[in-house]
Amino acid sequence: MRVLVQRVSSARVEIEGRIVGSIGPGLLLFVGFGREDAPGILPAAARKILEMRVFSDDAGKLNLSVKDIRGSLLVVSQFTLYANCDRGRRPDFTPAAPPDLAESLYDEFLHLLRESDIPLQSGIFAADMQVTLVNDGPVTFLLEF
Numbered sequence: 528m529r530v531l532v533q534r535v536s537s538a539r540v541e542i543e544g545r546i547v548g549s550i551g552p553g554l555l556l557f558v559g560f561g562r563e564d565a566p567g568i569l570p571a572a573a574r575k576i577l578e579m580r581v582f583s584d585d586a587g588k589l590n591l592s593v594k595d596i597r598g599s600l601l602v603v604s605q606f607t608l609y610a611n612c613d614r615g616r617r618p619d620f621t622p623a624a625p626p627d628l629a630e631s632l633y634d635e636f637l638h639l640l641r642e643s644d645i646p647l648q649s650g651i652f653a654a655d656m657q658v659t660l661v662n663d664g665p666v667t668f669l670l671e672f
Contacts, residue, residue, distance in 0.1 A: 528564050528572055528632070529608040531557040534581050534666035538601045540650040541657045548648030553598030554581070555660050559608030560624040560632045569632065572672045573639040581666055589666075593645060600640060603650040603658060604633050626653060 532554055539549035556576065582591040582598070593600065606629060610618035624632065630652045640647050650656045 528561065528568050528672040529559045530572065530576065530670045530672075531605070531608060532576060532579070532581070532668045532670060533557075533660060534663045535601075536661045536663045538658065538660035540601065540603055540648070541659070542651060542654050547656075548601050548603075548650055550599035550601045550646070550648055552596060552663070553646075554593050554600050555658075556600060556602045557605040557608060558602060558633060558636060559605050560629045561609050561622055562624050562628075564624055564628070564632055566632065566635055568672045569636050569639055572670070573636065573643070575670065575672075577640070577643050577645065579668070581668070594643070599646040599648065601648045601650075602637060602640065603656060604629065604652045 535555045536552055537550065538555040540547050554576065577594060578592050580590050580592055582589065582596045584590040606620060606623040609623035610620055611622055612618050633652050637649055
């Protein structure tokens with residue numbers, strides 16, 4: 528599982544010109560799953576993301592979590608996080624989980640994040656989405672579980 532975490536002041540996802548998810552300050556999560564991923568990794572991943580101290584405190588130090596600032600989450604599935612670009616010019620997506628496995632893991636990950644009571648919006652799995660964001664910082668992390 529790979530998660531690209533971006534601290535945002537705002538973000539939204541549109542599908543065919545319709546906004547399906549929109550947040551103010553919080554975290555935008557691009558989530559991809561690999562062929563070997565299993566549901567057992569999801570609780571630790573959700574906990575880590577919810578507790579990551581990536582927001583500035585009054586002293587300007589990254590000491591606050593999305594929970595601490597009462598922020599929101601916007602979660603977008605993105606299988607391209609598993610692209611292998613080592614050879615040639617065309618990315619190889621063989622390392623990515625097949626769609627049925629990835630969708631199941633994505634749905635369970637959303638369920639775990641929703642249990643945190645942090646406002647959560649999401650894109651739609653496998654849809655052609657347009658994502659707009661204002662990266663705050665910029666602050667971006669790539670996590671692997």
